[in-house]
Amino acid sequence: MLYEEERKLKIVEYLRQHFQVSESTIRRDLQELEDAKLLKRTHGGAVCLDDVNLEPSFGEREDRFRKEKEAIARKAANFIQNGDTLLIDSGTTTLYMAKELNRFSELKVVTNSIILAQALQGVRGIEVIIIGGTLRKNTLAMVGPIAEQALGILNVDKAFMATNGLDLEGGLTTPNIVEAATKAKMIKIAKQVILLTDHTKVGRVAFAKFADLSQIDACIIDDKAQKEMLARLEEEGIAVYTVQT
Numbered sequence: 001m002l003y004e005e006e007r008k009l010k011i012v013e014y015l016r017q018h019f020q021v022s023e024s025t026i027r028r029d030l031q032e033l034e035d036a037k038l039l040k041r042t043h044g045g046a047v048c049l050d051d052v053n054l055e056p057s058f059g060e061r062e063d064r065f066r067k068e069k070e071a072i073a074r075k076a077a078n079f080i081q082n083g084d085t086l087l088i089d090s091g092t093t094t095l096y097m098a099k100e101l102n103r104f105s106e107l108k109v110v111t112n113s114i115i116l117a118q119a120l121q122g123v124r125g126i127e128v129i130i131i132g133g134t135l136r137k138n139t140l141a142m143v144g145p146i147a148e149q150a151l152g153i154l155n156v157d158k159a160f161m162a163t164n165g166l167d168l169e170g171g172l173t174t175p176n177i178v179e180a181a182t183k184a185k186m187i188k189i190a191k192q193v194i195l196l197t198d199h200t201k202v203g204r205v206a207f208a209k210f211a212d213l214s215q216i217d218a219c220i221i222d223d224k225a226q227k228e229m230l231a232r233l234e235e236e237g238i239a240v241y242t243v244q245t
């Protein structure tokens with residue numbers, strides 16, 4: 001581990017070797033990174049916000065890695081057939097998937113996402129069932145005991161799940177323990193579980209675990225994910241589908 005002064009010297013050395021920029025340019029770049037919610041400026045420096053347990057709002061996450069999420073969503077729609085009963089988890093990637101469902105004429109969709117339900121409310125041929133529960137403002141998801149009770153009386157053909165962390169040992173994880181319990185219940189009521197995730201979630205472990213990798217049937221992920229990790233997932237029995245971005 002580097003001590004503070006040594007760390008600062010290495011940062012300065014790196015900047016000198018790789019960049020010929022003014023102090024004002026660095027300040028501007030830091031401001032743009034803060035605007036993008038990738039770091040937070042502090043007195044005399046900045047701290048990275050890329051912490052798996054720091055949970056930006058839904059709106060802040062929606063446009064991050066948009067091309068990857070749209071490609072994953074298009075691929076996910078190929079797993080669906082008319083007449084299916086689906087469970088769609090709350091998440092930004094799953095929201096993009098919901099926008100692909102207008103190609104179907106008969107679906108039943110169960111979701112805990114109020115924004116996803118709103119996106120589907122005007123789509124002809126899709127019956128939307130939104131479960132009750134406590135609204136988490138960060139994720140716009142209904143969670144908790146009431147949500148789990150509602151899920152307990154349902155059975156679905158396919159569950160499309162989102163995650164904050166995907167790790168070989170840590171499994172699937174999310175920062176909030178209440179939301180993790182609701183996600184775990186979702187997985188239990190589905191005949192087939194399909195994970196939708198971009199490459200930034202791979203190798204990350206958040207606070208609360210909601211599933212082992214053995215509970216996942218398929219994973220749709222963008223092609224920026226490490227090939228070695230994808231091969232390991234396949235060794236675990238997961239069908240891995242990569243999409244071009």
